[in-house]
Amino acid sequence: MTMVHRRRRASTPRRLGRLALIVATCAFLCLFLLVPLASVFVEAWRQGAHAFLESIDDPDALAAIRLTLFVALVSVPLNVVFGVAAAWAMTRFTFRGKALLGALIDLPLSVSPVVSGLLFVLMFGAQGWFGPWLAAHGINIIFAVPGLVLATIFITLPFVARELIPLMQAQGTEEEEAARVLGASGWQTFFRVTLPNIRWALLYGVLLSNARAMGEFGAVSVVSGHIRGLTTTMPLEVEMRYNEYNYVGAFAIASLLALLALVTLAVKAALEWRFHADTDVVAAARRRGT
């Protein structure tokens, strides 16, 4: 009897604590995420739809949008190929230096983006290692589009591989071995067995690396040179307009980037829902199996 009584009395402070934590979390998220996000859209539309549309329908803004899309379109597919290859190597083979490779894949996440940008300037800039050779052959990398693409690839390198490695580790190699014994070639095994098993995680990785590719500021800022209409991506254009006190213009483009983030978030949530259904099956099979 006393036990029950005691437990009941203890539950009231516990309920209060739970409520306090939930309220604190929500308040924090509102203050630091929702309000700023909403303010981006409010600022962008402050002077009405006309001003908003005008600041987007402007040659420099359109060039920035095109360049951003181009950079993402080049870097994301390359990262898919690299990410799948790296995940395959990390989970299907044992070799010397595997731990080192794992650490290298994560390197871009732990290095400051500005440092990453400077690395490329150091290599390909006018004073850099390959600078004179490149200049002699008339190839521009720094302060030109190739530099932007290179920096973006570097920054987004880990996203696909990091999504795939844990999943492929959990799924193991048995299905692929079964396919081989059944007579499938290496490519058939990949396209008919491996790829379908990792498709949701892969898509999720693509989404993350796309969001980062379009939103990257630091590394891109270092190699860009801020040439309007030529080497300015959307985040850089936002900064430049802001520095010119063109608030509506800056927030108009910022709102497009924010919209991209929201769409990414929504698709990510949908994928996670799908993807979890898949991994639950894996987990359940493993529980039953062993």
Place this chain on the structure above:
Amino acid sequence: MTLALKQLTRQFTELAALDDVSLDIEPGEFIALVGPSGSGKTTLLRILAGLDYPDRGTVMLNGRDFLAANARERNVGLVFQHYALFRHLSVRENIAFGLRVRPRKRRPPRADIRTRVDDLLKRVQLDGLGDRYPSQLSGGQRQRVALARALAVEPEILLLDEPFGALDAQVRTALRRWLRELHEDLGLTTVFVTHDQEEALELADRLVVMNRGRIEQVGSPQEVYQAPATPFVCEFIGRTNKVALRRDGDAWRAGAWSIPGPGTAGSAVAYIRPEHLALAAADGGPGWDAQLRHIYLAGSVAHLDVHVAELDLSLEVDMASDQLGGLAPGALLRVAPLHGVAFADDCTRWAWGTGLA
């Protein structure tokens, strides 16, 4: 169609997974590789499937080099312990996989694949479940899909890696009998890996008992059970009592009981099956005085836990339940080993009693 394995050796970093293994597998044979985990049986199976390669040794099939063919050219069927079904494909598509990935020249037309899959579904008693996904099936059903998938490519050799290891006891027994019938129906050569000696004894034409990468004994279930070749086989296959023997003139002795036997070594170990220990009334014949401690009744057989004070040893005695009579714990008995196998320190092996080689 004889598959001849010669001196296969496979070394993993520390451990010899296979150590000089030679074996002939005859066509149409049902062979069980049995041993504890780490004994090399799965490595041997993976080498036959083409998923692993030996460091040394050869495998010949009708005089041609089997190891030179890669996994996709070997025409073997492989069934895994954890099924390894393609989770994103329906049962039907799982079974058809091996036919669909064939080069266009050898690929059967769609309609033929369909009928073959239907036939296989019927054969594994899953008709009507073809459109389900693996996650919607029970363990026993999944393993039958895995079997159908392996059989679809019409393999000459069926390899099974602990196929019933993840299933519960009842399903396991039912599938065992069914697998044996399937093997006879199709006239396949089947190589079956298991750590369950009972399963191996029940299913196989021949047992290959493995331990630490070596073959301890090859023989029919009867040979292996009744005439174990090594101490390991004695302990691993079936249940057994271990009794230490000392040299005593021309005989070997354990307490009040002794038996004539060869050898010059000082000590030996006798292995005696529980059903080969005879109970007699407590009179003066050769044997040990013992006290009955407990009776474990297991249906038709009763397992008796009997303690021999002079050896300070507990023995297990099996007898038919209906022969128990009025026996009760605490009863004083006399126990005598009728048959047994013994191994001396110098590795001499001898057997006594009838029915043992």
